[in-house]
Amino acid sequence: MKVGIIGAGLAGLAAGLDLADRGHEVELLERRPWAGGATYSFLDNETGEEIDNGQHLFMECTTAYRSFLERLGTLNLAFRQDRLRVSVFDQNGNRSDLWASNLPFGMHLAPTLFRYHHLSWRQKLEILRAFLSLRQMQVYQRGRLENITFAKWLREQGQSPATIREFWDFLILPTLNCRADQASASQAIFVLEEGFQKDPQSAALAVPTVGLSKLHVDPATRAIQKLGGKISLRAAIERLEIEDRRVTGVVLASNERRTFDAYVSTLAPWRLLPLLPEKLQEEEPFSQLKAFEPASILNLHLWFDRPVADFNFGAFIHSEVQWVFNRTRLAGKNENQRQHLVISISAPDDLFTLNQEQICNRVLPQLQQALPTAQEATLLRYRVIKEPEATFLPTPGLRRPNPRTPIQNLFLAGAYTATGWPATMESAVRSGIAAAAAAAAAAVETNRT
Ligand SMILES: Cc1cc2nc3c(=O)[nH]c(=O)nc-3n(C[C@H](O)[C@H](O)[C@H](O)COP(=O)(O)OP(=O)(O)OC[C@H]3O[C@@H](n4cnc5c(N)ncnc54)[C@H](O)[C@@H]3O)c2cc1C
The missing domain is CATH 3.90.660.10 (Polyamine Oxidase; Chain A, domain 2)
Structure with missing residues (x-):
């Protein structure tokens, strides 16, 4: 099968590598003159140092991204903690560490909170109470978490505005890129549970010791090319042509028209939507994309x-x-x-x-x-x-699309799709692999009929 993958960010690279590994012919079509999307490095002209477009870190529980690096042979290029430990500084130069203990979820931060100087005793008790109610939460209580903000849920657990600001916002900002009053409670709680519920290593942090291009962009590009795949740069897609519920081709900004058997879009929702025929933009799941910011x-x-x-x-x-x-x-x-x-x-x-x-x-x-x-x-x-x-902002009520769409040969990937994870490298890699599996399965179904 010949697959056109739109976008060569992490989702595109993961989808491309997975499909190439399965023996399919892939071509990534990337708008920019370089691959990597939200993760790339370049030379700072004055210092001559390689710098990233944005500092990235990942947690040990991000298993798909870790496996991706293992597949590329570059996991050793990240500094990895054994378990979470972060020094936290206040504006008076005081330093206090936060670390994860071996205790079960709900109590895992108790020893560190005991010695943590940046919160009052009242705040520490509030926090432990919130973790304990999280631990005791019943399945039937979870449904509404999708539709309320994390701040609302925290207030219901008796968290004061200062505790929300000084502890909970501090915890979720680097993973959700928003504060508790914007994040859906389900997304924030997902991260807390992934990080702390399974084992004490899950929340350990890892930081690249090299630029992101060296860590995953260039090795993934090389691996795809080695398997016969192609990465076309400066190939901006302007329009998807769709007839009888199938993509029949994509039109580039250069006016060139390209055709494939299957298409994987890895574009951010606000970038994909305008490329679709207007009528389709009003149909599910594409109409859902309008809600993403x-x-x-x-x-x-x-x-x-x-x-x-x-x-x-x-x-x-x-x-x-x-x-x-x-x-x-x-x-x-x-x-x-x-x-x-x-x-x-x-x-x-x-x-x-x-x-x-x-x-x-x-x-x-x-x-x-x-x-x-x-x-x-x-x-x-x-x-x-x-x-x-x-x-993307993980606001309450957001419905994230699955890889399969009503357009038979169009599959969706990208960190915003329904991976469960917030907009992270983990979500991007998971989405790419899920879209690749859906495209490969659809090809098998088509061959059977
Ligand atoms: C500054 C910054 C810091 C971050 N920090 C972290 C972090 O610490 N940890 C973490 O896990 N995640 C972090 N993230 C988020 C993470 O990088 C993203 O969630 C992930 O890389 C998104 O990958 P993607 O492939 O879904 O999308 P993208 O990387 O956006 O890829 C989409 C690609 O499509 C291309 N494209 C767009 N339009 C077209 C078109 N019309 N035709 C062809 N190509 C097109 C784009 O150029 C891009 O290359 C951070 C992101 C940024 C920017």
Whole structure:
């Protein structure tokens, strides 16, 4: 079977590799001059260092993404914790660690909360109470979680606004890219349960030690090509032609028309919808795509003339800084002359509308307050990278489509599809594999009839 895969992000690469592994002929059609989608690296012109479009981390429980890296032979290029441990800094320079214990879900954070300085005793008790009610939740109580915000569920569990802000938002921001008042309760709880319910290792964090292109984009591209597949860059699809419930071809911006036996779209929902015939946009499941909204992420890169951070990565509270990654240490480079830090800011709100200088002027003092070593260091260079469509907002009531569609030879993949996971690399890889399996199964069915 000849399969056209629209988009060469992680979902497209995972679908392409899976189908090529099954012996199908694949071609990825990518709008940009490079592959990787939301995950790619490029050279910073001034420092000559390879930097990512956005700092990524993954949890040990993201089994599909881990297996993908294993298939590519690059899992060893990520720094992986044995179990979750994060140093958390406040605006007075106080540091306190959060870590996962061996205790069962509901009590797993109890020992760390006991010693955690950034919350009051009242807040700690509130948090333990919420985890315990999560643990005791009955199946019939879960149905409504899809339709309410996480904040509403937390308030029902007696969580104060300060606890929601200082603990729950802190926990879900890096995985859901939004706060508790926007996230659906089911999506937030899914992440908590995946991370903590199974075993103490599940929530352990992993961070690439190399750029994302080296970690998965280039190896996946090479693996697909080795199996006879093709990656066509600067191949923007403008329209899908559909007749008698089948895609008959795709038309590129260059006006070229391409035909395949099956088509896998990995485009974000707001990008796929306008490429479909208008009538189809009103039909399920495509009409559901209108409800998806993009959410942004901002990265501020800072190069200092000396070591400022003594960690691989750390989290920050009461601050816009959120998470800091020490790229120099993660890459195993000498930190004495220069330290490259990346501040990753999820759901950046109005910060996103500012220019590079304004962003640096607003965020740098907050880092310096939390890490006094940064006050003495000289900032050699800074650079802001904005990703306006980093993820989708996992709002209540969102219906995520399955890979199969009423169009017989059109399959949907992409982090937004019904994988259960929020917009993550895990979701993208799972979606690609699910769409590949659906396309392969449909081909077998067609051959039988
Ligand atoms: C800054 C940032 C930080 C993130 N942090 C994390 C993290 O820490 N951990 C984590 O797990 N996830 C993180 N994510 C999310 C994760 O990267 C995404 O969920 C995932 O990579 C999405 O993959 P995808 O293939 O579904 O979509 P995409 O990567 O968006 O791929 C879609 C592809 O389709 C192409 N395309 C669009 N229109 C057309 C067209 N008309 N014709 C042809 N091609 C087209 C695009 O160029 C793109 O390459 C982050 C994302 C960003 C941007």
